[in-house]
Amino acid sequence: MKKIYCLLLFFAIQSLFSQNSQLYYSGRFFNEKKKPQNFLKVYNKNSGVYELTDEKGFAILAAKNYDTLVWNNGKNILVVSGVRELKSILKSEIEEDHVKNIYTNDYDSIIADPTTDRFSIEKYDTVKKNSDRYFSSVRKLKLKKNALYKIKAQPKKYLTFNGSFTSSFDIKSRNRLPALQNSYVQGRAESGSLVWRGPETDEIFSFGPDISTLKFDNQPYEYDQNGRLVNFSNGRSPANAYDNQLFKTTVGYSNYLTINAAIKKNNEDQFRLSLDFGQQKDQTYFIDQYEILNTVKVKINAKILQFSVNGGFNNEQNKATNTNRTGLFNRAYQNSMLTPVSFSNIQNAYLGNGSQRRYSRFADNPGFLLDQDQKYNYYDSRRQFNFDLGRKWDDFKFNVSQSYDHENFSNTDQYKFSTYGFENGFINKRTQKNQLFNLNILMFYELGDYDFKNIFSLNHILNDRMVNVNHSAGRNYVYQRTAQDYIFDYKMEIEDYHDFRIGVNLGNSFYVSNTSLENIYWLPKANAYFTFLDLFGWYGTELQLLGAYTHLSAEPEITKSYSPFTTTLFSAQNAYQYIPLKEVESFKNLSNINIKEWKTGFKFNYNYKISLTAEYFNRRIFDDVFPVFEGNNLLLKNLADHTYSGYELNFNYDKIRLGYDFRISNKASFFKYKDIVGRLHSGNNDLKISGFNDIYKTLSEGQVIGAVMGSYYERDASGKLIIDEAGYPEKAAGLKIIADPTPDFVMKFTHSLNYKMFSLDISWEWKKGGQIWNGTQAALDYYGRSQTSGDQRNIKNYVFEGMNSNGNINQTPVDFYNPSQTVTENRWSRYGYLGVAEDYVQNSDYIKINDISLTAKFNLGDFQRALGVTLYVSNIFLWQANNGADSNQNFYDFDNSRGLDFFNLPSFKTFGCSVSFKF
Known part of the structure; x- marks a missing residue:
């Protein structure tokens, strides 16, 4: 009788929505912990409608192909494809039951093909539920009890190589410096006049005369290959200021x-x-x-x-x-x-x-x-x-x-x-x-x-x-x-x-x-x-x-x-x-x-x-x-x-x-x-x-x-x-x-x-x-x-x-x-x-x-x-x-x-x- 009631429910739903051309999307939606959650809000950004999931995370939402669904406060996003009519979705959710064949070991022993490979997995009656679900090769096959086996897959292992190489070069130069005067030479005032005083005098001040009023005499002098400074006169160019820049690029x-x-x-x-x-x-x-x-x-x-x-x-x-x-x-x-x-x-x-x-x-x-x-x-x-x-x-x-x-x-x-x-x-x-x-x-x-x-x-x-x-x-x-x-x-x-x-x-x-x-x-x-x-x-x-x-x-x-x-x-x-x-x-x-x-x-x-x-x-x-x-x-x-x-x-x-x-x-x-x-x-x-x-x-x-x-x-x-x-x-x-x-x-x-x-x-x-x-x-x-x-x-x-x-x-x-x-x-x-x-x-x-x-x-x-x-x-x-x-x-x-x-x-x-x- 239970199966008949299920069929009657299906025909009632089909009749109710037979004239509805609206398309829907169905699926299971999970929270941020990848678990199903009741009342999880799924929002269609294109139409503005939303639905809430059931305790299994399932929801049906009116949508069109390429609509965008969001949930978990926008942290999860899905672009819709494969929309269906509501009756098709509901039909797929109704569990169908079938009469199962009854198997026994005695019956199998009578009809067994003696030429069948005795090592084939197909000969075993039951596979333990915690066996590996997918496998391309078997690593372990273990008998748990009569006709009950546990299969462990041979995992896929492989070796990978990767890396990176980075090379760089840079050019450095100094940033701004304090401004210096480039006119007045080493020296000080003596008897009312400004006088150049050379390194042998241990002078520390640069309060001497303007360098444009002086010239080098080109005579031997251990402190300067151009000689000493003397007063400028016609016939020879005035001295130029030396550049003592310490920095370089x-x-x-x-x-x-x-x-x-x-x-x-x-x-x-x-x-x-x-x-x-x-x-x-x-x-x-x-x-x-x-x-x-x-x-x-x-x-x-x-x-x-x-x-x-x-x-x-x-x-x-x-x-x-x-x-x-x-x-x-x-x-x-x-x-x-x-x-x-x-x-x-x-x-x-x-x-x-x-x-x-x-x-x-x-x-x-x-x-x-x-x-x-x-x-x-x-x-x-x-x-x-x-x-x-x-x-x-x-x-x-x-x-x-x-x-x-x-x-x-x-x-x-x-x-x-x-x-x-x-x-x-x-x-x-x-x-x-x-x-x-x-x-x-x-x-x-x-x-x-x-x-x-x-x-x-x-x-x-x-x-x-x-x-x-x-x-x-x-x-x-x-x-x-x-x-x-x-x-x-x-x-x-x-x-x-x-x-x-x-x-x-x-x-x-x-x-x-x-x-x-x-x-x-x-x-x-x-x-x-x-x-x-x-x-x-x-x-x-x-x-x-x-x-x-x-x-x-x-x-x-x-x-x-x-x-x-x-x-x-x-x-x-x-x-x-x-x-x-x-x-x-x-x-x-x-x-x-x-x-x-x-x-x-x-x-x-x-x-x-x-x-x-x-x-x-x-x-x-x-x-x-x-x-x-x-x-x-x-x-x-x-x-x-x-x-x-x-x-x-x-x-x-x-x-x-x-x-x-x-x-x-x-x-x-x-x-x-x-x-x-x-x-x-x-x-x-x-x-x-x-x-x-x-x-x-x-x-x-x-x-x-x-x-x-x-x-x-x-x-x-x-x-x-x-x-x-x-x-x-x-x-x-x-x-x-x-x-x-x-x-x-x-x-x-x-x-x-x-x-x-x-x-x-x-x-x-x-x-x-x-x-x-x-x-x-x-x-x-x-x-x-x-x-x-x-x-x-x-x-x-x-x-x-x-x-x-x-x-x-x-x-x-x-x-x-x-x-x-x-x-x-x-x-x-x-x-x-x-x-x-x-x-x-x-x-x-x-x-x-x-x-x-x-x-x-x-x-x-x-x-x-x-x-x-x-x-x-x-x-x-x-x-x-x-x-x-x-x-x-x-x-x-x-x-x-x-x-x-x-x-x-x-x-x-x-x-x-x-x-x-x-x-």
């Missing part, structure tokens, strides 16, 4: 080869071996200064007995002619800038007696500084071994990974005989050996289903570090730290695919270390988000609100050298004496650096193309560690609490179609922050963190961290300058904060355009606000080498605005450079080497184009997009408010030194081409 290259070999089983890797080989030569813009890097990497991935096994070995060898650890490059750059136009550094670096040929014994020849006895003064080698083992049992996952790094660094710092400040020469070999071991154990358990998930994890991280530093001209330092983190984490996710998504993450950490003053067992964190789906009924629209609180604990990096802090022991004028021989005495008995951070914000996505994120963050750092000198020892101390807070916004508009083959994407970010010093533990303000002892970045309560401290002008109560008896502004005693390096904001932009096989990418940024002390300009002014001192030295009867000591308006005229006065009384030399630091504070706004690249990808026969060619440029455009080098360059290449410019090296302009081939 250089070419570098790199080559990288990757080879992969894999054994696959059913299209899945069972074993994979990857080999990477690379070599890179990077030349600086200095004469014969370069570094060469060689790399070899081996990676192995395998599946063994349901375990995932990964291993690797990395080997890097790097060598360089010199590094800037002692500020060697800054020193050479400084001397090239200060060399008078009447002296040529490139004629020769040595005198006949083997000593240095230079324009003064209080200076150096850059070529002499960079000349060296051995080809490479810097070596480093890094070897890393890593091993990873993982296994997953249903909802439980276990993973163990460990790595061992062995790093060696060797740096030879040498100044030859007759170097200024090291007349007898100096050599120091610094070696550092790091042995680093890391162990990471992760246990992960997932409970629940796709719509309500609970994840529990326990993570143990062990870091063991041994560091040995030795100075041949100093002493040996040994540091060791064993630190452990225990991280307990709980994550909950609730998802309703139609309306919302919720996530909560709670956890706590322990931090245990043998160098910390005390261990910490309460480091909580709490994160949460709430996401609205299809907001306002707009399909594909998401709004996520989020908030987070995190408590972290850390210690100073034990492999980092704090020896650059040695610059704070010297004045800027005595920077030539800087040699970083001191290392930190110990990393022990310090309180942990505790960080408490909370942030909140939102993310908005529309149509999977437009996204906007905004975030406010507030990070409070307690007991932060800074280096200090006590006596002759370099120590680390917990000195300050400070608060780092700000805003960050990001806007993306991706995959905008301007035609069939033309797409464009744009990204913009806005970043604003402040880092304010709270309490200083020692109770003393104005502590140095980088710079020199007469101009430095400081820790001062209530001020931004790293504010610049320097000299300043004396002013009255109303802020007007106090003018001294000579008619010049009066320099105040002591130092004060004169500059804040923190920008008002930074904006970065990225644009990507794609047309068929071509893509163009452009990134640029705009920094507004912030200040920098331009000490390069101060030194150039002092010596008379700056463009300013050249242009203004003939200004006479100038009256500075301000008040004299009697409280009256200043009316005393001055000549910026009066030959009847001594050279140290002129406008630029009277205040000393750095002048008045306040006078050299400049805005550090800039607009720069960071990168432009054009890439073309070509199809080569069976290789799809196998050949890629990229043309690129970096730092091609730079506009900035100050008149020095790129304000993003660091003081002596040290960390935490932005805001100080003392012969900071210029940035690179790079033009390059890269070619890659995949095989």
Whole structure:
């Protein structure tokens, strides 16, 4: 009777829809977990109608061929084909039953053909249901019980090879430099006249006569092959200014080869071996200064007995002619800038007696500084071994990974005989050996289903570090730290695919270390988000609100050298004496650096193309560690609490179609922050963190961290300058904060355009606000080498605005450079080497184009997009408010030194081409 009812239902449905010409599409639709789901919304974008699935994921939807169906909030898309009439669909869904033949072993034994192959699978009555469904060859045939067999297929295995080769070369040239005067020679005023004074006089100033009034006498002279300078007279051409440009255009290259070999089983890797080989030569813009890097990497991935096994070995060898650890490059750059136009550094670096040929014994020849006895003064080698083992049992996952790094660094710092400040020469070999071991154990358990998930994890991280530093001209330092983190984490996710998504993450950490003053067992964190789906009924629209609180604990990096802090022991004028021989005495008995951070914000996505994120963050750092000198020892101390807070916004508009083959994407970010010093533990303000002892970045309560401290002008109560008896502004005693390096904001932009096989990418940024002390300009002014001192030295009867000591308006005229006065009384030399630091504070706004690249990808026969060619440029455009080098360059290449410019090296302009081939 049941079969008759089914047939009656079928005829009733057929009669009902016999006149309906509407076509339909039917199928099974699965959620994001590839499982059937009841009430899954399937939407026809062409007609605007939708249907909900049943508990088996089945749905029937009115549609036409080539209509587009979407589900899972648009993450799954299907273009319809093969639509049918509704009666045909319903008929196919009605289960049909048939009378089955009855088989017995006795009957089979009677009718069996004795010539049948007794090994044929066809002779067996029943195949076990968990036998492999599809097979082209049999690997195993196992009898389970009477007439019941289990068949395992012979899997398809094969070996594959692929890889890539990339080669690139680039051309580098220096970016902008401070402007120099090219008219006035080495010398000063004598008896009311401007006089050239040659190198044998050890003159350091360029306040001599105009070179157009002089000529070379072509007589033998060990400092110049053209002779001495004498007054110009008719019959011989005037002398030309020498070009002491230190920088040159250089070419570098790199080559990288990757080879992969894999054994696959059913299209899945069972074993994979990857080999990477690379070599890179990077030349600086200095004469014969370069570094060469060689790399070899081996990676192995395998599946063994349901375990995932990964291993690797990395080997890097790097060598360089010199590094800037002692500020060697800054020193050479400084001397090239200060060399008078009447002296040529490139004629020769040595005198006949083997000593240095230079324009003064209080200076150096850059070529002499960079000349060296051995080809490479810097070596480093890094070897890393890593091993990873993982296994997953249903909802439980276990993973163990460990790595061992062995790093060696060797740096030879040498100044030859007759170097200024090291007349007898100096050599120091610094070696550092790091042995680093890391162990990471992760246990992960997932409970629940796709719509309500609970994840529990326990993570143990062990870091063991041994560091040995030795100075041949100093002493040996040994540091060791064993630190452990225990991280307990709980994550909950609730998802309703139609309306919302919720996530909560709670956890706590322990931090245990043998160098910390005390261990910490309460480091909580709490994160949460709430996401609205299809907001306002707009399909594909998401709004996520989020908030987070995190408590972290850390210690100073034990492999980092704090020896650059040695610059704070010297004045800027005595920077030539800087040699970083001191290392930190110990990393022990310090309180942990505790960080408490909370942030909140939102993310908005529309149509999977437009996204906007905004975030406010507030990070409070307690007991932060800074280096200090006590006596002759370099120590680390917990000195300050400070608060780092700000805003960050990001806007993306991706995959905008301007035609069939033309797409464009744009990204913009806005970043604003402040880092304010709270309490200083020692109770003393104005502590140095980088710079020199007469101009430095400081820790001062209530001020931004790293504010610049320097000299300043004396002013009255109303802020007007106090003018001294000579008619010049009066320099105040002591130092004060004169500059804040923190920008008002930074904006970065990225644009990507794609047309068929071509893509163009452009990134640029705009920094507004912030200040920098331009000490390069101060030194150039002092010596008379700056463009300013050249242009203004003939200004006479100038009256500075301000008040004299009697409280009256200043009316005393001055000549910026009066030959009847001594050279140290002129406008630029009277205040000393750095002048008045306040006078050299400049805005550090800039607009720069960071990168432009054009890439073309070509199809080569069976290789799809196998050949890629990229043309690129970096730092091609730079506009900035100050008149020095790129304000993003660091003081002596040290960390935490932005805001100080003392012969900071210029940035690179790079033009390059890269070619890659995949095989």
